[in-house]
Amino acid sequence: MKNTEIKKGNAKALFPFIIFLAIYLGTGIVLNLRGVNNAFYQFPMPVAVSIGVVIAFMMFEGTMEEKMNTFLTGLGERNIMIMCMIYLLAGGFSTVSSAMGGVDSVVNLGLSLIPVQFITIGLFLISGFISVSTGTSMGTLAAVAPIALGFADKTGLSLPFIMAVVIGGSMFGDNLSIISDTTIAATTTQGVKMRDKFRINIYIAIPAAIITMILLFFFSGTPEAIQTAEYSYSLVKIIPYLFVLMFAVMGGNVFVVLTSGIVLSGIIGIFYGDLTFLTFPQEIYNGFTSMINVFLVSLITGGLAEMMRKAGGLQFIVNSISKKINSKNTAELGIAGLIAITDAAIANNTVSIIINGPIAKNISTKFKVDPRRSAVLLDIFACVMQGALPYGAQILLVMGLTEGAVGPFQIIPLLWYQGILAVIGIASIYIPFADSLIRKEPWDWEEEDEVMEVVNN
Known part of the structure; x- marks a missing residue:
């Protein structure tokens, strides 16, 4: 089968x-307008997505066994399992570290050293640095969000705003890091070097980050904390956070890092009397159960996404966008729109890139879009959409860590970095300021055409 073959899509497959x-969103919006507290928690998201699954089982063709196998395949997809394990470990680390006094110590130390007017900028930079170094927004959020939660409590700054800042910094690195899953997927599917993708990507991501920090400086609000106040902290109780951050930056496996952080926090808590041999495992379990909502949503959404994919829902999106492409600029817009819509449908940026990578490669070849550009567009707009989805892993993790104190539509309007990144990304299509590398090292299209001819045949 040739890569250029267009499969038939099915718009009805998107209905569930x-x-x-x-x-979910309709109920939350209506209740929010009526002034109901925790409006987006009144109709549980796992139940809402389960209704979609039931409709999919009723609508889609095939035997019950075939549909169940498809659902379970999506349910157990590797990236879904990874996210769910991170949820549990992040919840355990957050709860245990808080119980032994670690959060208070980290926050008080930060308030003692960082001028309060720079706290939001500091959180953005820390999140960005860790995510660039580790390539994972989820691991970064698991490490930084509990600290940010403490800062919000002590300074009186808006909790949704603080969490939006941390998500923005985390997505900065998720997009830019050369060891990120999304970078690996984008460069591999487009057949380009990570180094080249990074050198183009940085011209778009860095300006977005700088503009975000300028806005944070002027519009973060006035913290209530007074810099001259004395804050008590224990350096020993800060060790688990330093351990997690240090080994995360060094590229340690996120599961090993978070598990080690839980154990270290437990040992310190027991030594200082904040925990016992019984309360330690109880706090771990409390952390696990605090994530049950996001855990179930991720699992069930993964199953529903696979059912929609097999029924032709994603292919319908691909076909609809492909029909509107007729020039190099519309090809780049098409690639950006294709990846964003696909990610909105399956809430997994890495898988979205893997699905759309071959399609983007064909589009870029047909309309002479430099594949280094298509790799950048795939990664940028997958991360922009992923970091702003109310049912995406990043916002769900933050909602879990804050135990329902913030809702998705409190956070989404404050995601300045993602919005600015999207605007600059679209601008770069019409104003090629990010293409200095492309101008210096033009792509060999004759060689590319030969490669594609071999692949298609």
Whole structure:
């Protein structure tokens, strides 16, 4: 089969997902307008997505066994399992570290050293540095969000705003890091070097980060904390956070790092009398159960996404966008729109890139879009969408760590970095300021055409 072959899509396959969004978001919006507290928690998201799954089982063709196998395949997809394990470990680390006094110590030390007017900028930079170094937004959020939660409590700054800042910094690195799953997927599917993708990507990501920090400086609000106040802290209780941050930056496996952080926090808590041999495992379990909502949503959404994919829902999106492409600029817009819509449908940026990578490669070859550009567009707009989805892993993790204190639509309007990154990314299509590398080292299209001819045949 040739890569250029267009498979038939099925618009109806998107209906179960639309029903899920309509129930969850519709109920939340209506209740929020009525002034109901925790409006987006009144109709549990796992139940809303489960309704979509039931409709999918009723609508889609095949035997019950075939549909169940498809659902379970999506449920157990590797990236879904990774996210769910991170949820549990992040919840355990956050709860245990808080119980032994680690959060208070870290926050008080930060308030003692960082001028309060720079706290939000500091959190953005720390999140960005860790995510660039580790390549994972989820691991970064698991490490930094509990600290940010403490800063919000002590300074009186808006909790949704603080969490939006941390998510923004985390997505900065998720997009830019050369060891990120999304970078690996984008460069591999487009057949380009990570180094070249990074050199183009940085011209778009760095300006977005600088503009974000300028806005944070002027519009973060006035913290209530007074810099001259004395804050008590224990350096020993800060060790688990330093351990997690240090080994995360060194590229340690996120599961090993978070598990080690839980154990270290427990040992320190027991030594200082904040925990016992019984309360330590109880706090771990409390952390696990605090993540049950996001855990279930990720699992069930993964199953629903696979059912929609097999029924032709994602292919319908691909076909619809491909029909509107007729020039190099519209090709780049098409690649950006394709990856963003796909990610909105399956809430997994890495898998979205893997699905759309071959399609983007064909589009870039047909309309002479430099594949280094297509790799950048795939990564940028997958991360922009992923970091702003109300049912995406990043916002769900933050909602879990804050135990429902913030809702998705409190956070989304404050995601300045993602919005600015999207605007600059689109601007770069029409104003090629990020293409200095492309101008200096033009792509060999004759060689590319030969490669594609071999692949297609």
